[in-house]
Amino acid sequence: MLVPMSSVRRSEDRGKWAVVVLTGEVDCDLTPALREAVDSLTAEDHGLIVLDLGQVSFMDSAGLGVVVYGMRRAGALGGRLRLAGPGEQVRELLRLTGLDAAVEVFGDVPAACAYGPTPKGLERI
Numbered sequence: 001m002l003v004p005m006s007s008v009r010r011s012e013d014r015g016k017w018a019v020v021v022l023t024g025e026v027d028c029d030l031t032p033a034l035r036e037a038v039d040s041l042t043a044e045d046h047g048l049i050v051l052d053l054g055q056v057s058f059m060d061s062a063g064l065g066v067v068v069y070g071m072r073r074a075g076a077l078g079g080r081l082r083l084a085g086p087g088e089q090v091r092e093l094l095r096l097t098g099l100d101a102a103v104e105v106f107g108d109v110p111a112a113c114a115y116g117p118t119p120k121g122l123e124r125i
Contacts, residue, residue: 008033010041014113017048017082023055026063034063038070038081047079050112054085059093071103080104084112 006024106112
C-alpha cells in the first residue's frame with residue numbers, strides 16, 4: 001500500500017495573497033514545516049495568507065494548532081489567514097472544534113484570493 005506524501009510548499013502568489021499548498025496528512029509530522037512556512041511569510045511582513053487544503057486527506061489537532069498559530073501571526077500584521085478547498089474531514093473538524101466560526105473558509109484558492117481582507121464572515125462559503 002502506498003502512503004501519500006505529505007508536503008508544504010509555497011505556490012505562486014495571487015495578488016496580495018501568499019498561497020501555501022498542503023498535501024496529504026496535516027498532522028504532527030507535517031506541522032513543523034507548516035509553522036516554518038507561516039513564520040517565513042510573516043517575517044517578510046506577509047500577513048495575507050491562504051492555505052490551500054484541496055489536496056489534504058486528513059488533519060488532526062496538531063494541524064489545527066498551526067492554523068490558529070497562523071491566524072494569530074497574520075492578525076498581528078493586520079492581515080488574515082484563510083483556508084481554501086478543505087475536504088469533508090477538515091470541515092467537520094473545524095465544525096466540531098468551533099473554529100469554523102473563527103477562520104474564513106472558501107471553496108478554492110481563487111475564491112479565497114478574490115476578496116481583499118474583508119471583515120470575518122463576509123464572502124464565506
